[in-house]
């Protein structure tokens with residue numbers, strides 16, 4: 001089936017009490033691995049690329065690969081642009097075929113965040129493209145965006161309600177204590193805050209920093225209204241470690257297929273595990 005907007009997928013997930021895995025990919029093999037994981041478990045899927053990857057590969061190449069994957073399979077797939085601060089790049093990705101975009105103006109004051117998000121909603125909505133925005137500041141490192149621990153800021157539930165009302169944004173990523181990258185110790189998730197936000201905001205919520213969140217904590221987040229879980233670092237590590245293992249055994253290896261095959265397999269298994277945590281197995285059939 002063709003690529004779909006993530007809005008109806010995420011609305012169904014929130015209503016159905018499950019979550020959809022959104023996986024950052026950087027190569028064709030990574031894209032294929034998460035697609036194979038979703039097909040095998042009949043899960044809806046969100047493929048994501050960061051701004052860095054979009055600039056590295058070109059959004060047209062990524063959209064073409066995602067479109068082929070989507071057309072070849074009977075699961076709903078959305079293609080999402082992660083953490084973008086540049087309006088022009090968002091427009092280019094929409095033109096290339098992205099079905100979901102994130103405008104990250106969380107570093108700006110509230111009113112500026114509203115204005116930038118509104119501008120994106122106004123171009124995305126007529127194109128049938130989902131928009132995600134962030135409130136508060138998620139800590140850690142994601143591509144070129146670095147937020148030190150002492151700069152991370154939790155989202156305020158009243159501001160979340162006001163933000164959604166003013167922008168009409170269909171999905172919201174509130175900072176609730178998770179961070180990008182690998183946690184030192186356990187994440188300190190503010191579940192009470194998620195509950196207060198979810199009580200005031202009925203759009204699907206997005207959980208950033210999905211690498212390394214313990215199972216029980218993911219499940220609590222999902223029950224409270226988190227409908228999308230972003231995972232990047234953990235998948236990159238699994239993929240790269242599998243490649244390193246091949247070179248450790250055979251430093252002379254020079255056939256990319258020899259190291260990409262085990263890397264793809266390892267990534268697929270890791271993605272399946274995240275889909276299990278999300279509770280998305282078998283949910284793709286609801287969209288056929």
Ligand code: 13P
Nearest residue numbers: 181208209211230232233
């Ligand atoms: P991790 O790198 O911690 O998995 O976070 C991913 C993310 O939130 C991308 O937006």
